[in-house]
Amino acid sequence: MRKIRTGTKASYISLFFVCICVLVWTFLYEKGKNIPDTEQDDIIMVNEVSGKDMDSPEDVEMEPDDIVDEMITELVCKRLRAVDFKIQEYLINEEIYTEEMDREYKEVFLQVLLNQIPLQYEDGEETYFEDIDPVKEKLNVDNITMIKEFFVYCYLDFDGDGYPELIVDPCGAYVRFGGPRILRYDRNSKKVFVDGYRFMKYRPLCAGKFYYEDKGGASAIRYGYQEIDLQGNVIEEVTFQLVHPAYEYPERYFITSVGEFEHVNVELDKESWDEMLHDFFEAKDNAIKGITFDELFSDIEHP
Numbered sequence: 001m002r003k004i005r006t007g008t009k010a011s012y013i014s015l016f017f018v019c020i021c022v023l024v025w026t027f028l029y030e031k032g033k034n035i036p037d038t039e040q041d042d043i044i045m046v047n048e049v050s051g052k053d054m055d056s057p058e059d060v061e062m063e064p065d066d067i068v069d070e071m072i073t074e075l076v077c078k079r080l081r082a083v084d085f086k087i088q089e090y091l092i093n094e095e096i097y098t099e100e101m102d103r104e105y106k107e108v109f110l111q112v113l114l115n116q117i118p119l120q121y122e123d124g125e126e127t128y129f130e131d132i133d134p135v136k137e138k139l140n141v142d143n144i145t146m147i148k149e150f151f152v153y154c155y156l157d158f159d160g161d162g163y164p165e166l167i168v169d170p171c172g173a174y175v176r177f178g179g180p181r182i183l184r185y186d187r188n189s190k191k192v193f194v195d196g197y198r199f200m201k202y203r204p205l206c207a208g209k210f211y212y213e214d215k216g217g218a219s220a221i222r223y224g225y226q227e228i229d230l231q232g233n234v235i236e237e238v239t240f241q242l243v244h245p246a247y248e249y250p251e252r253y254f255i256t257s258v259g260e261f262e263h264v265n266v267e268l269d270k271e272s273w274d275e276m277l278h279d280f281f282e283a284k285d286n287a288i289k290g291i292t293f294d295e296l297f298s299d300i301e302h303p
Contacts, residue, residue, distance in 0.1 A: 072261070072264065072266065073266050075261065076255055076258055076261050076264055076266045077255075077266070077268075077272070077276065079258050079259050079260075079261060080238065080255060080258050080276050081276060083225075083236060083238055083258065083259075084279075085225065085277070085279035085280040085282075085283050086279050086282075086283060087205070087206045087283045087286055088206055088207050088208060088209070089206060089207050090156070090157040090158070090159075090160040090162075090207045090208075091157065092156075092157045092162060092163065092164055093157075093162030093163070096162060096163075097162065097163055097164070101187075102164075103299075103300065104187075105163075105164060105185050106296070106297060106299075106300045107300060108185050108190075108192060109166045109183060109185065109192070110297055110300060110302055112129055112183060112192050113129055113147045113168075113293075114143065114147075114303075115128045115129055115130050115143065117192070119132075119183070119192055119193070119194040120191045120192065120193045120194070121193070121194065121196070122193065122195075122231060122232075127194075129147075130143065132176070132177055132181070132194075144303050147293055148292070148293045148294070149171075150170060150171055151168055151169060151170055151171060151293070152169050152171060152290030152291065152292065153166060153167065153168060153169065153290055153291055153292070153293065153295075153296045154166070154167040154169065154180075154204050154288055154290050154291070155167075155291070155296055156207060156288070157207060158182060158207050158208060158228070159184075159207075159208065159228070159229070159230045160207065160208065160230075161230065163185075165182055165183060165184050165185075166182075166183040166296075167180050167181070167182055167183070167204050167290075168180060168181045168183060169203065169204060169290050170200075177200070178197040178198050178199065178200050179197075179198035179199050179200050179201065179202035179203070179210070179212075180198060180202060180203065180204055180210065181194050181195060181198070182194065182195045182228070182232050184232075195228075195231075195232030196232070198210070199212065199224070201214050201224070202224065202226065203287065204287065204288050204290070205225075205283055205284070205287050205288065206283065206287065206288055208227055208228055209225070209226065209227055209228065209283075210224075210225070210226045210228065211223070211224060211225050211226070211280070211283070211284055211287065212224040213284065218244075219243060219244055219246065220241045220242060220243045220244060221241060221242045221244075222239070222240075222241045223239065223240050223241065223242075223280070224237070224238070224239045225237065225238040225239075225280060236259065237257065237258075237259070238255075238257065238258045238259075238280075239255075239256045239257045239258075240253075240254060240255045240256055240277065241253075241254050241256060242273075251270070252267060253267065253268045253269070253270065253272075253273040254266065254267050254268070255268065
């Protein structure tokens, strides 16, 4: 009986140690098996944050600046595709804009150009046309010569309210006058409002829009585009440039700003440039043409 007891005790001890070994091995195995799952979870999280697929762990090791640059490029391109560069036109409402009203509008605009009545800014300040234009003094010409020879005019419904506005567009880069000015006549107050300074290279594109094409630089052609609201405020702006070939570089294409993305320098390939800016260049080639002073006031007695 003694030997039986001793053998049984030894068996229990051996079984105990075997169980301990199995538990330890099982713990270590399960822990090791879970390590790849954790890494995979981390990769999925990076994918979700970056918003793009990653095929291998090497992608996770991209430099932070490279990831940011790629994200900015994607956002800028997406924002650019949302811009409507196409020509738009608003028809003057002939049911409310009568011949009598047309005469009234043109007579008032003529008085502005002849400095007989002041212009109004939205903030309440007043100015006369000659005070925002230095051409007369600079070239020693009289007022009539100035408004006939140094400006062209666009008479159209620019803001979509059914009534015409007068755009006064200088035929040259007169820094003080700036780019084209929008004159709006308010029949209720009998006042003419003018918007503020605009970059001097801008030209009228169509209703609600301006553009510029600056070929003056030796290294690049620069372009700009603006959409304007009822008060003359810029509500959309895009700038971009084509850089001429230099040294080992071919032509290069850059978006320098679009909407809230200002002072960026996103480079596009030729195919993307042509795709995203096709409507701009088509609109530019069909931009509104200005008329002369005499053509504008052909049915109104004028000097």
